[in-house]
Amino acid sequence: MKTILAVDDSATMREMVSFVLESAGFRVIEAEDGAQGLDKATATPVDLVITDQNMPNMDGLTLVRSLRELRDYKTVPILLLTTESSDGMKAQGRAAGATGWLVKPFDPNTLLEVVQKVLR
């Protein structure tokens, strides 16, 4: 069973993402912000990280950069799931090492298609 780390400061968003992923058979670990996400990813290896961008303590892009510095996370897919949709922000995500960018609100089926694709 693949494990996915879902990072979002909104409890509702975490619940929505977790439900969709668990309904498709994934195991989900949740984190409330980038700093907690980094701690959890370091403590437990995960197969995919899905993170929000705007969060207290550590934002999504900083989390991506921090994870990419770790040997275990050089190639693990990382998706940004955020309300930010500007081309400039997406370019920053790409430069930071993100695998993809999804704009909220997300369509559950689309999220699952993307997850299956990047985990292949």
Add this chain to the structure above:
Amino acid sequence: MSRDRNASQGAQDAAQAADLLVTVATTLNERLALTAGELGRSQDLLREASEELMTAFRGAADRIVAAQKVAPTSDIERSDEYGKVLNHLYQAVEHLQSHDLVNQLIDAQKLRVNKMREKLVEALSLARPPVVNPGQPEMWIERSRQMLDCIVAGISEIDEEARVPGSDRKRAGSVDLF
């Protein structure tokens, strides 16, 4: 004598200008207090509705995830009923996200309004202590300048970047893989 009279008139005018700024700051602060109250009430109503929906959603979601865990995926996928329920829940997921985003938007606006009000209260606090030399226009002018700085700083909070959810609905749900 004429110079004294002019200075006294100047001090009176400057004092009136300072009073005018107090009126502006007070009125703005009162209006913003109403706005903050309305935003709070809207958020309470939304939260109430969202909590009811979330309770209903959780009841169904927990059952379907539990079913997914006990039965092999292929068996479940064959079940039409399971697929139908899951589709309904997925639709609910999309709408519940919108509730959450609106809630975040209201939070961001409340933060802005509160920051504006803090600056206006600061401006009003500057008007409280008695002027040391009320006969000198410079004292009133300096006070007005400081109050005006606070009021302008409050108004400029409108332009401050807040953690506001994006509003570009055309891009909602879009995917870019790098």
